[in-house]
Amino acid sequence: MAQQDIQHYMRSGTLQLAALPPLSLYVHLPWCLKKCPYCDFNSHEVAGEMPEQRYIDAVIADLEAALPLIWGRMVHSIFIGGGTPSLFSPQAIDRLLADIRARIRLEADCEITLEANPGTFEKDRFKAFRSAGVTRLSVGVQSFDDRQLKALGRVHDRAQAVAAVEEAAQAFDTFNLDIMYALPGQTMESLERDMRQALALQPPHISIYHLTIEPNTYFAKFPPVVPEEDTAYAMLDKITEITQAAGLQRYEVSAYAKPGHRCFHNLNYWQFGDYLGIGAGAHSKLSFAHRVIRQVRYREPKLYMEKALAGEAITQETEVSRADLPFEFMLNALRLRDGFKLQDFTEKTGLPVTAIQRGLEEAEHKGLIERDFVRVKPTERGFDFLNDLQSLFLAD
Numbered sequence: 001m002a003q004q005d006i007q008h009y010m011r012s013g014t015l016q017l018a019a020l021p022p023l024s025l026y027v028h029l030p031w032c033l034k035k036c037p038y039c040d041f042n043s044h045e046v047a048g049e050m051p052e053q054r055y056i057d058a059v060i061a062d063l064e065a066a067l068p069l070i071w072g073r074m075v076h077s078i079f080i081g082g083g084t085p086s087l088f089s090p091q092a093i094d095r096l097l098a099d100i101r102a103r104i105r106l107e108a109d110c111e112i113t114l115e116a117n118p119g120t121f122e123k124d125r126f127k128a129f130r131s132a133g134v135t136r137l138s139v140g141v142q143s144f145d146d147r148q149l150k151a152l153g154r155v156h157d158r159a160q161a162v163a164a165v166e167e168a169a170q171a172f173d174t175f176n177l178d179i180m181y182a183l184p185g186q187t188m189e190s191l192e193r194d195m196r197q198a199l200a201l202q203p204p205h206i207s208i209y210h211l212t213i214e215p216n217t218y219f220a221k222f223p224p225v226v227p228e229e230d231t232a233y234a235m236l237d238k239i240t241e242i243t244q245a246a247g248l249q250r251y252e253v254s255a256y257a258k259p260g261h262r263c264f265h266n267l268n269y270w271q272f273g274d275y276l277g278i279g280a281g282a283h284s285k286l287s288f289a290h291r292v293i294r295q296v297r298y299r300e301p302k303l304y305m306e307k308a309l310a311g312e313a314i315t316q317e318t319e320v321s322r323a324d325l326p327f328e329f330m331l332n333a334l335r336l337r338d339g340f341k342l343q344d345f346t347e348k349t350g351l352p353v354t355a356i357q358r359g360l361e362e363a364e365h366k367g368l369i370e371r372d373f374v375r376v377k378p379t380e381r382g383f384d385f386l387n388d389l390q391s392l393f394l395a396d
Contacts, residue, residue, distance in 0.1 A: 006068045013290030014322050015350030020287050021273040023070060024077045024265050025104070027059060027096065028279030030301050032084040033119060037153045037218035038211060042281035042299050043083040052092045055301070058308035060099045062278040062297065065311045067103060069286055070276055075104050077111040077265035080134075086116035090128030097133040111264045113138055113176075118164035119156035126164075126171040136263070137168045138176040138207075143183060144197040151184040151224060152211075165201045174261050177203040181239060182211050182232040184224035191235050192242070199246045204261035208239055208254050233384075253335045253386060270332045271340070272348040278313070280304035285320075292320040292349075323395040325349045326356050330393040334386065339369070339377025359393040368392075 031050055032043045078100065080093070088096075093114065100106075113136040114129055126137060141161045143149050149157060156164070168175040179198055181191055198206060210232060213219045227235065240250055248256040252270060255263065269275065277284045281299035285292065296316040298304040307313050320328060329349050333340040342353050349355075360376065363369040368382035368389040382389045 006071075009069065009288045009291065009293065011290070013319075015290050015292070015325075017287055017289055017350040018347060020073065021271070021348050022076045022268055023073045024079065024268045024273060024275040025075050025100070026265075026275050026277040026279075026282055026284075027078065027080045027100075028082065028277065028282040028297075029055070029080060029085040029088055030083045030280045031087055032082060032117075033087065033155050034153065035218075037222075038214065040214035040217050041083070044301055046087065050087065051305070052088055054305055056092060056096050056099070058305040058313075059096065059278050060103075061311065062308040062313040063100065063103055063276075065308075065313065066276055066278065066284075070104070073105075074107055075110060076107045076273075077268060078106075078113070079265045080112075080114045082115055084117045084140075085114050086125070086129070090125065090132050093129055093134065094132035101133075111135055113263070113265055115140060116164070116168070117156065118160045119154065123167065126167045130171045135172070136174050136176065137172050138178065139164055139168050140178045141165065141198070142178060142180045144194050145190055148183045148186060148190070148194070152180070153218075162197075162201065165203065169201065169203075174204050176205040176207055176263060177201070178207050178209065180209050180211050181235045182227050184211075184226055186227055186235075188231070188235065188238065191238065195239055195242045199242065204248075205255070205257040205263060206243060206248060208236070208256065210236070249337075251337050253383065267336075270335050271344065272329050272332050287348075290350075292325065294318050294320060321395075322351070325351055326359070327390070327393045327395060330356070330359070331390050334369075334378050334382070334390055337377070337383070339375055341375050342373070356393060362392050363389055 028042065030042055030044050031046045033046060035043060035045050097112065112134050114134045115138045116126070117140045129137070142152055142154060144158050144161055146158050165177060177198055179194065211226060213223055243250065243256040247258055250256050251262055255266065274287050275285055277297065280297060280301045282297045284295040294317070295314050297313045298307050298315045304313065326349065329345055345356065346353060360369065360371065363382070364371060367379060368385065369376055370379055378386070378389060
């Protein structure tokens with residue numbers, strides 16, 4: 001699908017956005033050493049040599065084709081995700097960021113995050129990423145327990161995980177640690193050990209994910225025995241208690257941070273900001289004065305490179321309907337501990353507050369939110385039953 005002419009996006013429509021939200025850039029690097037059995041992301045095992053240069057050529061061609069859609073807008077954050085982006089050489093990341101800077105305006109303190117895995121780093125590699133312009137690392141540890149790591153099919157062990165986090169702490173002013181819970185055979189004791197080990201490394205930010213069995217994964221075909229739902233709830237309570245005692249505040253359903261270390265890129269998603277996604281299978285959400293659109297890039301890396309280099313990276317594009325906007329906004333905003341300002345709903349969707357009035361009344365009646373004339377935020381109960389809360393805003 002060729003990019004539409006810019007006039008197509010600027011024509012009048014049903015929405016009225018007074019201003020455009022902050023804009024982020026997501027870059028997808030799709031390769032990893034080995035596909036994890038729980039992973040349903042668009043990631044592909046490296047076979048032979050990775051086509052680093054050709055892939056970056058394609059990503060930059062993709063960006064160039066999208067420039068008219070974001071013309072004149074400042075980019076506040078860049079997230080390089082995967083796959084395992086740390087498989088790319090620091091030189092390739094340096095070139096990627098230089099090529100991006102040459103084409104778009106970045107905020108002076110633009111947050112630039114790179115996802116990294118402990119099994120893919122040698123000493124000083126993280127420092128080289130820092131020199132390339134990366135400001136924040138997200139380290140996919142998942143667990144510090146060798147048995148759990150084996151069950152999750154990870155390519156690293158506990159010792160490598162600890163070494164990687166220590167290296168990240170030396171090379172970066174801020175970094176994120178990814179941890180999973182409700183793992184095969186995990187007990188409360190082993191979870192506590194995991195969390196104490198994680199916190200002993202003093203990460204300024206931790207992202208916590210419940211292991212879910214996704215369709216079309218190895219675990220979907222061969223499901224492991226995982227803790228009961230009640231145990232998983234108790235595990236999350238324990239995680240929140242331990243992290244809080246270590247000075248990390250839970251500011252989003254799955255994110256805990258020390259003051260000043262929240263992840264701006266993810267916050268922008270949750271606050272219904274805009275993002276341009278480039279790279280294989282990447283998604284975009286872009287706002288214009290009268291509409292909000294979503295785009296998807298070709299998934300398969302080889303096909304993506306071919307299409308992007310021909311200026312046709314997009315396989316799917318849809319305009320978000322007026323009826324679906326309230327749910328899309330709420331799906332993100334209600335994940336935040338502080339919720340959202342009513343004014344933000346109007347600014348980011350171009351809709352009046354009356355569009356969510358009925359849902360808000362029902363949510364308040366059920367004790368899932370608290371609100372005043374300025375702000376709406378989930379209660380403890382709303383946080384625990386987030387799916388129920390979000391579903392109140394589905395279009396009829």
